[in-house]
Amino acid sequence: MTVDQRQLDIAGLNLDDDDPLEVILDEPAKPPAVVEKLIEEAKAALTAQEKSEKRSLSLVVVGHVDAGKSTMMGRLLYELGQIDEKKRVANERGSAKMGKSSFSWAWELDGTQEERERGITMDIALQTLNTPHRIITILDAPGHRDFIPNMISGASQADSALLVVDAAVGEFEAGFDRGGQTREHLLLVRSLGVSQVIVAVNKLDQVEWAKSRYNEIVQLLKPFLVQSGFHPSRTKFVPVVAMEGVNLTRREPADCPLFKWYEGPTLVDLLDALDPPTRDINAPLRFPISNIFKGTTSGITVSGRVCGGIVVAGERLRIVPGDESATVKLIDNDGESLPWAGAGSNINLILTSVDPVSLNIGSVLCRPGSIIPLTFSFIARIIVFDIQIPITAGTSIELFHHSLDVPASISRLISVLDRSNGNVIKSKPRVLTKNMSAEVEISLRGSLYSGPASRALPIPIEPFSVNKEMGRILVRRGGETIGAGAYHPLRAHQLRLIIGRLGVVMELLT
């Protein structure tokens, strides 16, 4: 074997890219005064929209693997007329050819080759549903536990959730038992700020459309939902059969045994009544990036959700972390180009005048002058989930913040808090056990190894009191979510205590 060393060297640098991402220099950005004026216009328009007929929101579809999430979304899109007959036939043929015809509806969402071959959703798919009174951005999440990082990235871009459970005997239980994703997903979405949920009890055809099974599942889920922090008034249940399109948009087919006992709303009725989120359009602009790709137009496209403020087409934004900037050439919402977009919108931004290497998933776009803070280490208040191995000081974790998944450690256990009032029960605990509420210090992992250092970038994060969406974090260890919480800088009296101890009062206070 002969290997050309030069070729190896160059390939090692990862430069030879078949469609290189060049730096695009395009039309200049709009001057700040113009941007300012557009923002004012946008605010007025957004306030008016709050009262309009058709409101928009985003919904993450979650649940245990194979519950039928993608099938339900595919079928729903079809029933709502958003997939034409040609496409449906193509999916049917394609999936049959692979010997996976039962996944034909899911194909609309499961777009990659591997997803189709395996019949498993591996990453979030984004679609838009049009119901009579709502425009709903759907984020179809993977159910397989190995892809929870992607599910988290989706859930952090949503303001409501649709939980799909499989009614089949044994299947519901598998998802709901310890280690099942029904449980974990619910806790995750709630921890990420989602407070309204629709539970679709699917595959009722597998249990002879039995009312008793439906009720049994509802009764099992209700207490858990309350425990997880979902208010009963914001929790809805609906029986469906995704595969056959039963009770998705209509009470059809009329002779379906389901309608002998079920008189309630269809899935779409419930979706159409979801509360749109309150949008903090006055906050500084925050746009955490969840995907980066080269679209059909020139420039680089980034996707994500506006987590505060308003973004305006033509403005120049800072990419945090880093010192680079980018110009927003276009704002794209499901194929439609917008002059601006406010908090809560799930959009694509087409960026120009930017060096693509400065863009990373997890970076946050901000307006110059009001940039999100960066940190390597911070204090968080967390709730410990139902874990078996207690958390010790120094526990290695994966830290999740929006679409970021970084190695970190719980570097200090500061105190155990009373869950009801936040008072300190015990300082410097030795371990944290399940269901405790605690204050901890989280530090990103540095690189101490021999060899090249990891790309240890600080993370952009804001105190919960400043911007809730930018303050929330999730903590996982060994494939299991062990806690959730938010960045809460130390309270004033604690700060004084620590500073006093260190004797650096002046340095920090001036």
Add this chain to the structure above:
Amino acid sequence: MKLIGKRIEKDGSGRVTVRPEDDEDMWHLYNIIQEGDRVRAAGMRRIQNVSTTGSVDSKRIRLNLTLAVTRVTWSPSSAPGAESGTKSGAPNAAPVATAKVEVTGRVAEENQHVKLGAFHTLDIEANKDVRIEKDAGGWDSVALGRVEESCVPGRGAEVAAIVCGEGSAIFCLLSEHMTTVLQRLEVPIPRKISTQSSAHEKGLSRYYQTLYTSFLRHVPYASPSLRAIVIASPGWTRDAVFDSIMAEASRTSNKALLAARNKFIKVHVNSPHVHSLVEALKSPEIASQMKETKFAREGMMLDKFFKMLATDEMRAWYGPDHVALAADRGAIGTLLISDELFRSSDAATRKKYVNIVEDVQQKGGKVLIFSSMHESGRQLNQLTGIAAILTFPLDIEVVEAEEREAKEEEERRNAEERGTET
């Protein structure tokens, strides 16, 4: 490392001469040499000669120097593998020492070129003898144990591990006492966008290509001392990575790589970060093959500690103070301690830990000294560097209360005694 000579007195003073050969040996030396030791090794020094005419002539000469050590520093190899054997086109040459141990101190033995007491920094060289001399008590059981361990003939088994995620790969090489990260590879893969887009697939194939190139470059797959090549990932990335490596190997008829096929072990881990190494190495697939290696033992022991913490919190203690208390009570069944703790520049601190180790051993307990150059050791370091599995449950709060009482009691007695004296 080769042991050249050893002479230890009853009082624990004496000298050991060794010849380091590779990075791992440098790591051992860094752990053996303490502040206050005298080290004799070869080095370079700039010498100035003032001639009779007054002109100054400066030159670098090689000489052997003995230093009274004031500082020891370690810098890991900067870019290993970047050189190792690639010049010949064969990526499987023997590893070379690129890690550095620097010993700083005052010259302690008369030398014709250097004045006694002058400061010097020795850059310890591979394949040259190093003599380490310690004062009374310096050659404690831990130090001697380390010398013995480092001079076992024949290098231990090596394992290459690639921790992958979609678009990322961390290439590591594990030897008995250290883990070296050879490369961190990141290829941006656009996430799935729409059903029509092939950007994701394109990104994936670019990732596999780049990974293969890095693999050839960094993994000494044909080396007989390489026992296994572990590919670890969540999802199914490891299968795809393995398949793509093998496909490329057959396409290019890379016989050596094809022959190494059965060295590959695929394991599932929960995250694509380097800390998953511990998870990978304690997996049954690997543990069964490599249970005698240090990293596997460390990983399993750490796991045992955490399992104990889950089942019986009162039998899993950590932190220097708590573990010392448990040792006092003869409760330690297994001691997990990081080599970092013995590197303290303060002799008393080192002694404290050596005493705990000896105490546990005397009482029939097991001691495992972790290498902080392994992921498991690193995780133990995060956990204060010391932990213990107790043979019987002890409530920390109770023990601490008892200690406090005992102390108060003693103080009271002392006060009384003082009272009666006067």
